[in-house]
Amino acid sequence: MNDLYNEIFQNQGEEVENVFSSSLFQEYLRTKLTQLFDQIEGKKHLIFDDQVKVALNLTLESSALSKLQVEVISHINNTQPENLSADKIIIFIQPNVEYLDQIKEYLDKENAPKPNQGKKAAANAQQQPKREFYLIYWPKRTTLCKEAQDEKGITDDQIRIIDFSFDLIxxxxxxxxxxxxxxxxxxxxxxxxxxxxxxxxxxxxxxxxxxxxxxxxxxxxxxxxxxxxxxxxxxxxxxxxxxxxxxxxxxxxxxxxxxxxxxxxSQLVYEGLIDDFYGINGNLLRISDGALIGLQAGKPVLMKLSSENNTIYSSIRDQQISKSREIVTSSALELQRIKDTIQNYKQNKTQDDLQKCIKIVEKITKDQKHIEDHVNLQCSIVEKMRTIEFYKDLMIEQSTILGVSSSQALEYIEMIIGLGAPLEKALRLLCLQSLVDKGIKPKQFDDIRKEIVHEYGFRHLITMMRLNQIGILNKQDGSKNYWxxxxxxxxxxxxxxxxxxxxxxxxxxxxxxxxxxxxxxxxxxxxxxxxxxxxxxxxxxxxxxxxxxxxxxxxxxxxxxxxxxxxxxxxxxxxxxxxxxxxxxxxxxxxxxxxxxxxxxxxxxxxxxx
Missing domain, CATH: 3.40.50.1910 (Sec1/Munc18 (SM) protein, domain 2)
Known part of the structure; x- marks a missing residue:
């Protein structure tokens, strides 16, 4: 048992001590957030946008929010004035003027006189403390938001403004x-x-x-x-x-x-493929299409993709898919070997052996869950990569990088536009060709633009104009190509x-x-x-x-x-x-x-x- 125990746990104690410590930043952010919520006393209803939700998930456990008296959490797009609860309403958002109309509705509803309210009821209502509203901007309120607040009549008397920066997460x-x-x-x-x-x-x-x-x-x-x-x-x-x-x-x-x-x-390492096919938010992956065994229909699950306390993911994230599958298969076989070995220690063993056995079982149970998740995720990714569509896209992309004739790529782009492929797919290949060739020839550019307008609508003229402003999609102007x-x-x-x-x-x-x-x-x-x-x-x-x-x-x-x-x-x-x-x-x-x-x-x- 000692040999097996040392084999499993010895390497964990031999990790090289690095200069940088992510835990230091994690603790710093937890302290900052705790102090932020502590200064607002009482029961709280926290309303957030998408990106704040991601940042909070990366920083705090849900149990930590409960300890800070956050009783209700909801997304700003799904929270109507009648849904507000708790005495303290905390709206935690990025500086986006689009949210201010919704916030104005919250404040108007709170301050509006109640219909059919008698004098006694009205007097009692006046004596009851009103809800307090807090608007937290991440990372800070912009001039545009300040001007929009003034224009909509959202005053500092109605809502307290706080700037908060998560800093590096x-x-x-x-x-x-x-x-x-x-x-x-x-x-x-x-x-x-x-x-x-x-x-x-x-x-x-x-x-x-x-x-x-x-x-x-x-x-x-x-x-x-x-x-x-x-x-x-x-x-x-x-x-x-x-x-x-x-x-x-x-x-x-x-x-x-x-x-x-x-x-x-196209990213061809495992972690990049996960992001390309499913989208990773922070280090959280939301799976909802049945890629994992045991996933109920319509019930998404969250997977944390981090090397912290996950040696399986640490060993496969930077590998190409074939190598990562090989490592996971090898890990699964090793896990089975350990399970078989443990069977020999069930009877007539010392208390020390039993304690070590329990620790080993706890670890391999966790590792087994990680292996199962990644086996299924890898199968799903391989299935997507084996499609003719993926193969053709990758072939066109690689020929573009190599500098093969652009006509083949442009013909393919026109074809997939005609077939109604997702616009971002066509634009990706078009922009890639533009960057490698220092622009698209004017006639070809105009032809493809017409096809995009015909297939996807006039509004995407603005999309192409914005890509041009950024410098990703251009017409050739005769300037030298340095690529x-x-x-x-x-x-x-x-x-x-x-x-x-x-x-x-x-x-x-x-x-x-x-x-x-x-x-x-x-x-x-x-x-x-x-x-x-x-x-x-x-x-x-x-x-x-x-x-x-x-x-x-x-x-x-x-x-x-x-x-x-x-x-x-x-x-x-x-x-x-x-x-x-x-x-x-x-x-x-x-x-x-x-x-x-x-x-x-x-x-x-x-x-x-x-």
């Missing part, structure tokens, strides 16, 4: 996110600079905990703006430039708009990538390596971008990096921070984890949010009006 042990998907449109379409301020503030808080970061790499105008904000704040406050106590050696700031190609590509040279010089395509035991981060996209990941790789291996500066200067956006002689190598154990402004894909995260393994450096990824092709296109399509 731990998604996994090496992954932090501001969980602000709306930031993509804010930055690239609305030219709203507030996201850059939130990113800068989150970096400042990281540096308060872990020390000033000595080496800064940046690429993209957004990354440059963030650094300008940080530098200006340091000058104003006179922050000490001592790096001796720093626990992060390098920060790499990357603006999403230097590489729009990657989020439009073929960039692809060649930075080796963004690896035809001989090994899937089972990868040594090149291109494995995450089956041979294509994102520009963002190559930049991280060069920063790690050479401590500078000077040797590739000539190649990346053609990529739009400012760049900065240390000179080789000025790179500060820390003597103490340290980590690397890679911050994506504008979103990161799970494929990129998996590729960076491989770099961490190869270089034996701890890397922490931070981002405004996690994205993929569907989320990106749908965010542009959202709220399109004629």
């Amino acid at each position: 731990p998604i996994d042990q090496d992954l932090l996110s501001l969980e602000m998907p709306s930031s993509f449109i804010s930055m690239y379409l609305d030219n709203d600079f507030s996201t850059y301020c939130y990113v800068a503030e989150s970096i400042q808080r990281l540096q308060i905990i872990y020390g000033k970061i000595p080496n800064i790499f940046l690429k993209g105008d957004g990354a440059s703006i963030v650094m300008d904000i940080l530098s200006a704040d340091e000058e104003t406050k006179g922050i000490n430039q001592d790096y001796s106590q720093s626990e992060f050696e390098t920060m790499i700031l990357l603006d999403r708009n230097i590489d729009f190609i990657t989020p439009l590509c 073929p040279k960039l692809k060649e010089n930075l080796k963004l395509v690896d035809d001989e990538v090994v899937i089972d035991n990868p040594q090149d981060p291109a494995y995450a996209f089956s041979g294509y390596c994102p520009l963002t990941v190559r930049l991280v790789e060069h920063a790690l291996k050479r401590q500078t971008w000077k040797h590739i500066a000539e190649y990346i200067k053609n990529v739009p956006g400012k760049q900065d990096f240390p000179e080789p002689s000025k790179y500060s190598k820390l003597q103490n154990k340290s980590a690397i921070l890679v911050y994506f402004i504008g979103g990161v894909t799970y494929g990129e995260i998996s590729a960076i984890r491989l770099l961490s393994k190869i270089t034996k450096r701890e890397i922490v990824v931070a981002t405004t949010h996690i994205t993929n092709s569907k989320k990106l296109i749908q965010s542009v399509m959202k709220n399109d009006v004629v």
Whole structure:
């Protein structure tokens, strides 16, 4: 029994101690939220929007809300004035003016005189304390919301306004996110600079905990703006430039708009496939289509996708689907071996043996549930990947990346539009072709636009116009295309990538390596971008990096921070984890949010009006 016990639990105690601790951030956020709700005394009804719900799920257990006297929780879109309960009404939302009409209804209903109310009843009603309303904006109230409140007559006397920032939320042990998907449109379409301020503030808080970061790499105008904000704040406050106590050696700031190609590509690692097919919110997966055994019809379940206390998921999330299935099958066989071994310890064993046996059973029961979930999820994913539709889409995508004639891709796009495929699917391939070819030829562009209008409606002229404003979908204008040279010089395509035991981060996209990941790789291996500066200067956006002689190598154990402004894909995260393994450096990824092709296109399509 001792041998089996040590075999199962020994490795858990041998984990390498990292510089970064996600639990520290988790505890910080719990404390912040507890203090927020504690300052509002009494029984509470909490009303939230979609993104606040995700952030709360990532931060607090439902039991914690009960302890904070939150008796009722509901979504703002499903909460009518007559549904309000409890003495304290807390409305916790992102700064979206669309919600203010609903909030105005709550306040009007509360303050309206009751019909057919006698004098005595009216006097009693006046003596009863009125409900108190609190409007919490995450991360803060915008000028637009303030103006809309004034216009609608929502005054500070009626409702107390509170700004609250979740800051960076731990998604996994090496992954932090501001969980602000709306930031993509804010930055690239609305030219709203507030996201850059939130990113800068989150970096400042990281540096308060872990020390000033000595080496800064940046690429993209957004990354440059963030650094300008940080530098200006340091000058104003006179922050000490001592790096001796720093626990992060390098920060790499990357603006999403230097590489729009990657989020439009199919992710071929397990975690990326889950996100592409089902959509992961934070680290929670909502399954409702019968992909899991025992799932009742119409009854969705939530799965937490995190490596924390889940060695099965940790071992398969960054693998391609074939390898991840192999690992799960092997784990299932090992679990069966342990079960068979335990049968030999049922009789005539010491108390110590029995206690160890109980611990082993508890662990393998948990592991068995994880294995069952992923076996079924993998089967569902493989079934989707085996369709002709998926195969054809992937073939067109890969030929586009390789630079094969665009006519084949455009013909395929026109065909699927004619067949009424989902618009985001057609736009994904069209935008990918536009980015690789530096635009679509004018006549072909106009023909496809007409087909889109005919099949999907006039309102999607606005969708295409918005994609053009962002810089994802353009007509060719004769300007030089830097992509073929960039692809060649930075080796963004690896035809001989090994899937089972990868040594090149291109494995995450089956041979294509994102520009963002190559930049991280060069920063790690050479401590500078000077040797590739000539190649990346053609990529739009400012760049900065240390000179080789000025790179500060820390003597103490340290980590690397890679911050994506504008979103990161799970494929990129998996590729960076491989770099961490190869270089034996701890890397922490931070981002405004996690994205993929569907989320990106749908965010542009959202709220399109004629």
